[in-house]
Amino acid sequence: MIRDMFKSLLFSDARLDQRSHEEMVAQLTLKLHKDGSALKKGELDAFYESNFNVAPEIQKKVKEILTATAKMVKASFTNSDSTFSKNKFNRGKLHNLWDVIRIIEHQNDYKIQDYKGMFTWFLEKDAEFTNKSKKVTEEDRHELSYTYWTKTYNNSTFYRKTQHIFERAFLEEVQELVAAGIVKKVRTGQHSFTWKQKLELYIEQGKVDRKNVPITALELYANPPLIEAGHVISFKNGGEAIVPNGELQRKSDNRSQGSKDLQPHFDYQQPETSQ
């Protein structure tokens, strides 16, 4: 699936036999292994020389990024006789696409739902940025030209600039992408309350719930839980897992609340959304 992706986007069979795609995977792995590393010959040689292996979490992320890319390519021209025109794509653009997937799924906790839609969004942004670059003068190209940054994708100064403009574009349009079903927010550990936060909520609430029913310390330790920490502004509406947005509730109350917001009840509750 991944080899086919490279074949569809960039490389002939001969280039695959010459390991061009493996070099790109090595660059991606190095980028995740050592953030800010250049991706040129010297850095890649040193990466192989000094590492017998890379951490499992890096391997997992590399595979996730490549798999997402393969899904985008596979979804691109279904129900059509056309295929992706590889002479219009290049290595720099593929690195940009990988950065975009990383920004979405690993750095901002969204999951791509519609791979064709996401690939189309990426290509639209690429076209917009490329078009803007036409007006950039030679002396400003380091600072302002997306085309130049893409061409010099193996230089960290420039791939960081590309990452920055794609992340900004994504965050500006994320609500529309969510509404269109292209991405959805993923609930991770960061969106749940920690044990320490639960103990803090217990004290802040005066050891009672909003119905003024006492909560005992023993109940906090129950497994399966009797007491849960819920969001005042729900996760779905952008509420964060921070004490001013939290509240200990009986499990049944928390579950019946679903994704609805609560009115602030306790003095410490000053919820804000993250979006």
Place this chain on the structure above:
Amino acid sequence: MINDAFDVKEKRKSLRQLARMYKLTKLDPSFQRMGGVNNGSGWSIAHSNEYLQDLYKGFVSNTVILLHVADCLKYAKEENDKESILYYQNVSDEGYEYVSVDGNNSTSTIYEFVHGHPELKINGRLLEDLPPGEMDDWLGDEKLNVAILRRISIKDACDQFRKVNKQTKLNDQEHRQARWSALSMFIRNTANS
């Protein structure tokens, strides 16, 4: 060039014998370049034809280097080298008797010529158009050196591959991947999945 510690057995093999051995030889992409007539990192048809022409005129003296799988497996067991045991056992289970270290392009060219590849020619003529008796004699009489390594770990075999290919200019990524490590395996397996 090859360390005697690897228990090297050198023999002269006829072109016909080399063609037979080629089918019993594994070209392992985990550390080898994808050389050979039908692979993208091998010689071009023009290069293969040039080699055949030189071979026919008797100007060729390259050595083919192979690992002998059964002997290397036995050695790995003696050394309790688990990585090598696993590797050689797998290669043996796949039905190969040898692993290629060097000379794959030449043996591939000889094999393809003997089996009537439609673009491989000597003096501009395909095998089927050359005098049969003369060709029969040539394929049986012309010989190349074959060095068979019998006591070598897979890690040392990779190092050996890198050394012997210094002159033939592996490209940068081929050189990096010709290293026995979990990283190189991860990169190869992931990129080709």
